[in-house]
Amino acid sequence: MVPPSHRRSLRRRRTALLSVGAVAAAGLGAVPFVMNANAGAVELARQALPAKDGWAASGSGTTGGSKASSARVYTVSTRAQLVKALGAATNSAPKIIKVKGKINANTNAAGKALTCADYASGTGYSLAAYLKSPSGAQEKARAAAQAKQKKNIVFMVPANTTIVGVPGTKAGITGGSLQVKNADNVIIRNLSLTNTRDCFPAWDPDDGDTGNWNSEYDSITLRGATHVWVDHNTFSDGPNYDSAAKAYFGRKYQRHDGALDITNGSDLVTVERNRFTNHDKTMLIGSSDTDSVGKLRVSIHHNVWKGVTQRAPLARIGQIHVYNNFYDTTTLNGYAHSYSINSRAKAQVIAERNYWKVPAGQKVSKLLSGDGTGAIAGTGNLVNGKATNLVAAYNAANSKKLKTTANWTPSLTARLQTTATNLPTSLTTTTGAGVLP
Template identity: 65%
Template sequence: MSPSPHRRPTARRRLALAGVATVVAAGLGAVPLIVTAGAAAPAGLAHGALPAGDGWAASGAGTTGGRAADASRVFTVSTRAALAKALTAGPAGAPRIIRVKGMIDANTDDSGTPLTCSDHAAGTGYSLDAYLRAYDPSSWGRAKLPAGPQENARGAAQARQAARMVFTVPARTTVIGVPGTGAGITGGSLVVKNADNVIIRNLLLTDVRDCFPQWDPTDGSTGNWNSAYDAVSLRGATHVWVDHNSFSDSPHHDAASPSHFGRKYQVHDGALDITNASDLVTVGYNTFDNHDKTMLIGSSDKDTKLRVTLHHNVFRGVVQRAPLARVGRIHLYDNLYDTAERAGYAHSYSLNSRAGAQVVAENNHWRLSPDRKVSQLLDGDGTGAVAGRGDLVDGKPADPVAAYNAANPGKKIKTSVSWKPTLSAGLEPAAGLPAKLAAKAGAGVLTESGSTSAPAPSAPAPVRARTGPS
């Protein structure tokens, strides 16, 4: 739950076998995992590794993910059950490549039947109506967290949903979408926890909804509904490359959610959160569309490490946290921001530097909607720093830090940092970003060779109908 407020390429491995591996999990039956090899294996993409100098994740030995996987550990999956088994198949720590083919619905049972929120809650005793009656601030008050039978039932229902839609990604793993298949995961959360050397590429990651948000009357002056899942969550993770993915709440946007106790019933949390002393992370060429709390770097003001590079990403219809940075050393370059409201998501700020974060922001490009000001692009608590240069607003040189400080003299953002980026592959002037990133950012533009082809979708959505959660 989120609070409000460099590289050495190895020789390309040739695969010599092809076959089908069946992995059996206790009590779950057999699910075929297609192992691709030889001429059928897209060695240029699935066996790709982070290029030299490409951000913090290129530090040291770099980030190779599952590149060293042999033929028996290259899986092609197209169902939730197959994805779950591929992530746990074989010895722990051995490299693996998981090729996602088509769109996987995470809220399904083992036969692929969609599951609704009611299915997850069945047998737990939870109902939203009962929960609202139990914790109405007029009777429960606003000084303590919910406790008792309905909160216990909510927790049990949430745990049942998590068992279906949370996927733990182990060390030395590549999870990658197969080009040309609309590859991705809807309603699922990829969690990289205390694991090193992970690659996540070329995936549509949509509609990660928590069926059972918790009411917290102590969160802020009026309380808040808090949900539990991010599309991608890095917790104590190191050497992670997140590349050419498309994140979105589509097709279930926040505007359609009701309000309870005077607050929006928030079923989405982060798109990509980097917390709990995660370190050496590169996030490049992704698109973030139609989302509120987009990217949190640092789980608290006492977090540690958090060396993260964000470059050539596109943020559209994003309310806030693009990113919200605490504590760490963040390099933010060549990103494109569009502040126009989309699907009910109205811009609040783009970058928030707080809790002593040291951000170097250079050559970023903002498209400013008529309702927003340059001074509203940043936020902070008076302890964070942003060393900016080369940024543009609507194609013209601008200084968002100076504009923010002039408007907020009581909590100025510091303008100097104690470190200098050296891993800045692809750093370029901001003027050409709108045209370039329209064709090269997001899922669906990578080919088997690893080059880019067609433009990315501007509003990714699941490729097949689904009924839950609801």
């Protein structure tokens, strides 16, 4: 006979597991707490990516700093504290960094706010002089000023690290760039990542037909990174929107680069339950048409894309699964929609059971893009609630056709919902920073 105390314990455990199963069955994605038979609820900072939750669950999975000793758990609320907690990029011992409140990356070691003028000081750079001669001495001065800003706002994230926002504190980083370079096993969750702005964009007269301004810094950059879980974050250019930027040499002086870029052979990445908003070049997968064959495997699911111009994502080479996302293509704060998903350089994209909210007059053929070599497979996509063959619509209107079959079949799909119908409603309250308790 099982003792009464053990029966009560079993009932509690059964109830917890049923609750988790009910949430998963409802398609609500990663749950706030992961139950462990021996330890009860696992706190947010020590949670690992659930099994079969996208490409980052492949192989050894993604655990971040969940096994960190108590001595390697840090709570930070300033830039200086964040730098100290991150330590050397080569130190791969597990660590957890809890971000409490909003950290301004554009501050010095004493916490004094820094401006673009502070970074330019002593370099000889001025925008007025650069516009007169964007080469030679002024280009060197621009590069020097940019290097000063980069040293201050780029944070290198070591392997086996979890960075998580403390619930209830409006946690986030403004003006900063988290970079995971040649590191494995990283988790970034529950952060508001805003206004990652380059003070010193460079003019490239050979970019495109008429030249263009190019800026540095993504809110999150993955370069040669593996096993990365990016979950429940909010990305935005606010409050410095590109729509307010002036034009020089006939092109907008754009100070923002990507929101989340996955390049240089990065692999086994899961991006879920994030909100991407008020941004132009949002997510780049693959830095070039020859980035890394056999890598760039990325799962993108249950995200909200609202007020996003393009690259949601732009994919090259890899095997990318895009499912159960909600795209609202209505213009927001001057960010007008160009396209959502671009498959090029033989990328193998499977886009299924996503929902697009499209304003009257916008062509469905504009939701996709490609160079004639990439594939976009998948069914169950809805446009304003109606089942729509997005690839057929695109191919009917374009000479460079998207291929309709992919060379792989997803298997790590624990969170896949069978229908996209309820996504506009369900994702409103389950995505972005500040949702996790």
